[in-house]
Amino acid sequence: MYRSLIFKEWIKTRRFILLSGVAFAALIAYIFLWLAQTSGSMGIVNLWETIISKEFSLVGHVKYLPLAVGLLLAVVQLAPEMQSKRLKLTLHLPMNETRIICTMLGYGLATLLMLFTLATLALVAGISVHFSREIALSNFLTALPWFLGGLQAYLLCAWICLEPVWRQRIFYAIPAACVLFSFYGSASPGAYVAYLPFMLFFIAASFFFSLHAAARFKDGEQ
Amino acid sequence: MSVIQCENITHYYGSKLIYEQLSFEVGEGKILGLLGKNGTGKTTIINILTGYLRPQSGVCRIFGEEMERLSPAAKSRIGLLLEGHIQHTYFNVEQIERFYSRFFPRWKRDAYYELLKKLNVTPTQKISTMSCGQRSQVALGLLFAQDPALLILDDFSMGLDPGYRRLFVEYLREYAAAENKTVFLTSHIIQDMELLIDDCIILDYGRILLHEPTAYILKNFRRFRFTATADVSAAGGGVLWNTEKIGHSWETYSFATLDEVRRELSKDGASIDALAEERLSLEDAFIGLTGKY
Structure with a gap:
């Protein structure tokens, strides 16, 4: 039954996942082309110096892509469920309703984790070829909140999508936007390291918001 | 034995009364039609029955289980057709069969494909590209394959031309009679119901006007x-x-x-x-x- 539910989610999202993979690949390719071009024009030593002395980020171009992918995946996955209240059909399946929602969200999170992990590995591996481990780690820590922001965006957008009342959706969107802004404030390397546990806590907590919205849908709130 | 029992259902939308103290039962093997003018709460009853709306007071039970806490076993015995033959339209004909088949132990694949033979569709055709009539046959085929003991059909005739409506009614009547299924349905086209239903509940605003066998109404x-x-x-x-x-x-x-x-x-x-x-x-x-x- 779980496999069947995952099959449903895959059918809805497969094109978007492919498109997201292509977008990440294109952006990473662009970053490395830009690195090659910059190091060629200003010299690799000067580039090293700029990175170290001016805390220059090599991964800045990737900043908002995880956010966009997280938001859009939730829409692609859950908007068809809410259209014509198709979620009734899904929740009518002979499974525990909480497990159904958790499986759907778990699929989305697993998909994002896979995409983000591959993108991070490619970025870190690519940076490590030309730069020290410390610089690669610093860029990883810079990009980490942005990728976590993608997961957070997915869960908050899922919460808003599953909410059955439009007025309530707008009401939810305001705190959701505030939480997301907090993931994208500073681009200084390592600026968010101290806040990572809080970010993880926010992400874990917002998983339950969707369950609350689904329960409201089940009760016929409108 | 009653398959559906509703006791003292009272519900309001805002300050508008929909029902007050509504009670009825549907016996095993019966086909019951719920008739009422627009706005009398036919779909509301279906939503309450299937656990998608919590009434202000009262309780409905299906197979003895309260509607808000239907177990997976009870849900597997209930076939649900939503108003407008809503289905997961991102699937194609084959995918939707594969999707549902893993949820239901008594799944009858042949019943689904038998019904679909009559349609001019290919196995890879997406449901979103089908006409309303074709979608109704896919929905009906899925219900037959699920082989539920109880079918709940909300406005099954919505959007169907007379040919598809008749086809739907004939298949459903034959299936329900052969398999001793219980059917609870609503439709705004009452001619179709005459061919199908054993019992009839006529809803007025806020109450049941009449609950009698269809034959009794037609005779008397x-x-x-x-x-x-x-x-x-x-x-x-x-x-x-x-x-x-x-x-x-x-x-x-x-x-x-x-x-x-x-x-x-x-x-x-x-x-x-x-x-x-x-x-x-x-x-x-x-x-x-x-x-x-």
């Missing part, structure tokens, strides 16, 4: 036309329904015999002439019971 409920020398009371003493003057003649509806109707009409002293009774279709009976407005 009549329209009476007459002329009168003076105005006739529209109240009808509980015997007459929707008495009204149309041009120079009158009409009323009743379960009573011709003589009983004449006695009732003459109570106010009016002279009743040319009193004649007419047998009714279910649609005419529905209008007789609920009124035209």
